[in-house]
Amino acid sequence: MYALVEILGKQYKAEEGKAIxxxxxxxxxxxxxKYDSVLAVVKEDDVKFGxxxxxxxxxxxxxxxxxxxxxxxxYKYHRRKGYxxxxxxxxxxxxxxxxxxxx
Numbered sequence: 001m002y003a004l005v006e007i008l009g010k011q012y013k014a015e016e017g018k019a020i021x022x023x024x025x026x027x028x029x030x031x032x033x034k035y036d037s038v039l040a041v042v043k044e045d046d047v048k049f050g051x052x053x054x055x056x057x058x059x060x061x062x063x064x065x066x067x068x069x070x071x072x073x074x075y076k077y078h079r080r081k082g083y084x085x086x087x088x089x090x091x092x093x094x095x096x097x098x099x100x101x102x103x
Contacts, residue, residue: 001044003101005059006037014059014098025094027063032099035059041103048103057103061096068092 002015008023027033038057041048048054069091076085 001042001101001103003041003057003059003103004039005035006039006053007035007096011039014061014101016098016101019064019095019097020061021067021093021095023094024066024092025063025096029063029065031063033061033063033096035061038101041101043103054103057101059098060100060102061098064095064097066092066094 002013005012005014008025010023012020012022014020025033036053036058038054038059039050039052041054041057048057050057072089072091074085074087074089076087077083
């Protein structure tokens with residue numbers, strides 16, 4: 001059984017007992033979070049699609065940790081002008097462990 005859930009404007013495939021990496025969630029590590037924006041629920045041959053969300057469906061997850069992604073370097077350069085700019089960025093992510101899918 002799995003569900004397609006919308007978290008912070010992006011869609012993820014959530015399976016019970018597995019972990020997913022999402023954008024940074026505003027909650028304490030170890031806290032349970034509940035998402036009601038479930039787009040689809042699939043149980044073997046039974047498939048339910050929402051318009052836009054499945055009524056009564058939710059996904060309960062536990063926030064395991066917050067991590068940082070790989071460093072990205074942005075370098076701008078204009079030849080013969082003395083223009084050079086370097087900027088870096090590291091995206092922050094949260095690891096969610098899917099506890100239960102309520103259909």
